[in-house]
Amino acid sequence: MNREARRAVSREYFSQERLAEHHFRSFNNFLDRGMQRVVDEKETIETDIGDKEGQEPVYVELGDVRMTTPRVREADGSEELLYPQEARLRNITYAAPVFMEMKIIRGGEEEPETVVDQTETKVGRMPIMVGSNKCNISGFSDEELVEIGEDPVDPGGYFIVNGSERVLMTSEDLAPNKILAEYDSKYGDEIQVAKTFSQRRGYRALVLCERNREGLLEVSFPSVSGSVDFVTLVRALGLESDEEIVHRVSDDPEIVKFMLENLEEASVQTEEEAIETLGERVASGQGKNYQLKRANYVIDRYLLPHLHEEGVEEEDVRINKAYYLCRMAEACFELALDRRESDDKDHYANKRLKVSGDLMTDLFRTALNKLARDVKYQLERANMRNRQLTVNTVVRSDVLTERLEHPIATGNWVGGRSGVSQLVDRTDYMGVLSHLRRLRSPLSRSQPHFEARDLHATQWGRICPSETPEGPNCGLVKNFAQAMELSQNVEDEQGLKRELASMGVEGIPGIEGVDRASADD
């Protein structure tokens, strides 16, 4: 390419729409689909009404969410469109009202279910990113922007809360739902560990599979203290026979030898026995029935949650979890046999970026849960005082608003992270541009982390090799390269799986016409 053409391409990449494009795409995606998805996950709000004799249970069904563009409600009750500049000058929040369809339903035990009340009600206000689809100035021409007092070259991509401009820092996390094999040391011995951060709907669970110095495999996951024998766990998941377990892990003769050692040491032989053993671990000292119940609950709830999927049978999910654990076991053995090297955590293929939309999803999820708890309390209270149950009188719109605005205003995000939102650097125009394209590693800046700070070869073309602060944050705070393109999650996962199945991938759960026996091979 000649110099002129290169310049043209370069200029395109640096055009105004592209500077904060990753923020817009992510946030618009959150507004268009993410919010509704979070509400659909929640689905209903259950109450304790109906626990007593002679009372019919009451629950709330959540429907469609809808939002308008930002507007301000004055004390005198008038409401008008709000533009970013007015929000900045008046020290108010650039936020749009959010409405939700709600249905209070009573009955179900003896009487048929009846809808007590159904309306669309205002549940709170959502801060809106300047320049996003729901922003009042999106699609304005330069003249129109000047007319209402906006800066036509302002890149947008930040929020305005109480008059101050806050940008959500993109954060760089380890890729979830991926097996990472690495060495670790325990009591002075080198052991091999396969790790997976399993993530589904905001719930994150670390599953560890380690090969201890005797060569035995142990798995640990949340809600179980210590670790469980690999063989016990796989048997509890429904993978019973010795032969099948070995075959699922590997056909490599040396790995088979390792596996046979494990099977020899196995304390249980059948699925029932395995679940009983697990029950004793998760609920020791409790009744037998409760132990079994608890063991099944733990398996289905806390072990590898990312393998759950809508419309897939619980049994299929369990066997898939077993297969997944076998993959982790194989990774451990291969590492032990020097068949592979340990995974590189700093490799960019093992990283995922959390952009504003993802962060807002986390926030909206906890805010909605808080709102649901409040609605439950208000409903129970209203019922106790024999009031008419109406949607309008049980929803407190300040609950959600507060939960959404406060973290953006202070930077203290859900999950204990701080400094997530920062005041936009307005030192000069370049400062703003750099700030919007900055990303942060969650690693502590007070520890060395030499490898994490180093420039990694895979950052080529993605991360700027030279722009990083001096001092404690060196190499932990990075900036996007000019021509960086941020790819997004696959929206239609079912479609992707169907495509993969048509290309010959076998054993994908929930897809018709595939051979179950060879799943996950």
Place this chain on the structure above:
Amino acid sequence: MATSTTVCPECDGRIRADGDEAVCSECGLVVAEDRIDRGPEWRSFADDDRDPRRTGAPLTRSRHDRGLSTEIGHTRVKGRKRRQWARMRRQHTRARMSSKRDRNKVYGFTEIRRLVSAAGLPDSLRDQACSLFESAQEADLLCGRSLEGFAAAAVYVACRVAGVSRTRSELVADAKADANELRAAFDAMNRELGLPVGPIDPAEYLPRFATELGLDATVERAAREYLDVARDEGLTNGRNPCGVAAACLYAAARDDGADCTQAAAADVADVTPVTLRSSYVELRDR
């Protein structure tokens, strides 16, 4: 900044907060000044330079304990200690509301918060409503009347005192209380507490009704002029302020050629078209 009045003492102009001063937007008189910066601390006083806060949140009237409460935290601990903390936390929450009176106060305040947020009113008004509720409780007015009614009445009064009146029906639409409970509570408060509420100026309703009818600022301004005329002519005396406000808006909208029927205007103001028409006819004849 706490300014007791909302109009300029010299020229009756609107007062606007400008930095640390309250300034009249008409004549520029500085009504109040407050040199204390209530924003966040500028530097950090602790050893770690991360968190510059030295104190907790300010005291507020809108909490039953003025926001000066203690909570047992959720630091991660294990086993026996965790269970012990959970028990302590439960006892603590029980002890926090020691009497029935406190419990009622908490319930009333929650309802006030809900109403205030539903109506989109400022926080200062919420605090005022809460302290009104508290004084009603201290004057033993609550016995035999409903808590919800008092919560709604407190918000209603706070709005009227601040000069941003809401109609009773507007409040009842959001409130847990019904119209009778609201009236009983308001009457009791008005009788016993000597509330500083005079007749409602119909101008307070204009901006809200105009928004609900979808009329723009020019129409609203014209309506305000009509209202001034009506006030000078004594038309507002003895009339429902809602009806007068709606009539002025209707008249202004008609002049402007905006789409607004008598029925729609009357509906927004929650009066009958007949009430509106009587004011309107009088207004037109002057």
